[in-house]
Amino acid sequence: xxxxxxxxxxxxxxxxxxxxxxxxxxxxxxxxxxxxxxxxxxxxxxxxxxxxxxxxxxxxxxxxxxxxxxxxxxxxxxxxxxxxxxxxxxxxxxxxx
Amino acid sequence: xxxxxxxxxxxxxxxxxxxxxxxxxxxxxxxxxxxxxxxxxxxxxxxxxxxxxxxxxxxxxxxxxxxxxxxxxxxxxxxxxxxxxxxxxxxxxxxxx
Numbered sequence: 001x002x003x004x005x006x007x008x009x010x011x012x013x014x015x016x017x018x019x020x021x022x023x024x025x026x027x028x029x030x031x032x033x034x035x036x037x038x039x040x041x042x043x044x045x046x047x048x049x050x051x052x053x054x055x056x057x058x059x060x061x062x063x064x065x066x067x068x069x070x071x072x073x074x075x076x077x078x079x080x081x082x083x084x085x086x087x088x089x090x091x092x093x094x095x096x097x
Numbered sequence: 098x099x100x101x102x103x104x105x106x107x108x109x110x111x112x113x114x115x116x117x118x119x120x121x122x123x124x125x126x127x128x129x130x131x132x133x134x135x136x137x138x139x140x141x142x143x144x145x146x147x148x149x150x151x152x153x154x155x156x157x158x159x160x161x162x163x164x165x166x167x168x169x170x171x172x173x174x175x176x177x178x179x180x181x182x183x184x185x186x187x188x189x190x191x192x193x194x
Contacts (some may be wrong), residue, residue, distance in 0.1 A: 001100045001169040009178055013186045023138055034131060041120055041164065050171035053161050057172050060157065064150050067138065072098040074147035075154050081106055089110045 001074040003061075010058060011065045018066045030059040087092055100158075100169040101178045106154060115159045123163055127156040 019028050033055040040047035063069040078084070081094035115123050130152040137144035161168040176180070180188035 001171050003098045003100050003103070006100070006172065010176070012128055013178075013180055013188050015194065016187055019103075024134055027138060028137065031131070034128070037171040038124065041160075042126060044164070049164060050166050051175050053157070053164070053166050053168055054172040054175040057154075057168060057169055058176055060150070063138075067141070067146060069147050069150050071150055071154060074168070075103065076098050078148050078151040079103070079107070081110075083110055089106075090113055091110050093122070095114065 004070065007061050007065055007071055010061045014062055016023070023063070023066055024060070026063050029065055030056070033059050048070060053072045099168065100172070104158050104162055105167055107158045111159055112162060116165045120160070120163055123156070127153070127160055130156050131167050 033052065036047070037052040037056050040049040040052040061071055064074075082089045083093060085091070086093045100150040130149065133144070134149040134153050137146040158168055161171075179186045180190060182188070182191045
């Protein structure tokens, strides 16, 4: 799936409602979905784990669009294909747990 | 950016560390980044808003991989190009705020 195309689709479908709701309210929806993801991670057999991941991405994309951020471009810039700190794949940074 | 390719890149770079840390610890990193996104949304001039969105996506993708979820496929299934409830683009559901 192309992430830029997905952002355009989400914006076309939900952008007007997101704009009317505003950034803080849309962030609250993202958090609601992140909470549902936590539930699904704890008990995947009782929840739609795939669907909860998808919902988190959809709300993150909604919020990015509302904030004027091209999530695809922003991610490609920050994650160029190797660890940004050690420069390696796999990452060999001595990191926190 | 192709989301499936991005998941494969994140898995190659960070998958071993994510697996060693486990699901709960990786979820905590996601939450840490969501908190930083909240800060950046409140004061975008003082933070790297694009970068915080990218970090949230990267940790969501890490967690999806660790959970055996193909985020690209899961999202394409749940968000087929129109609102799943009303069937329209733009969505015309009478929805909560």
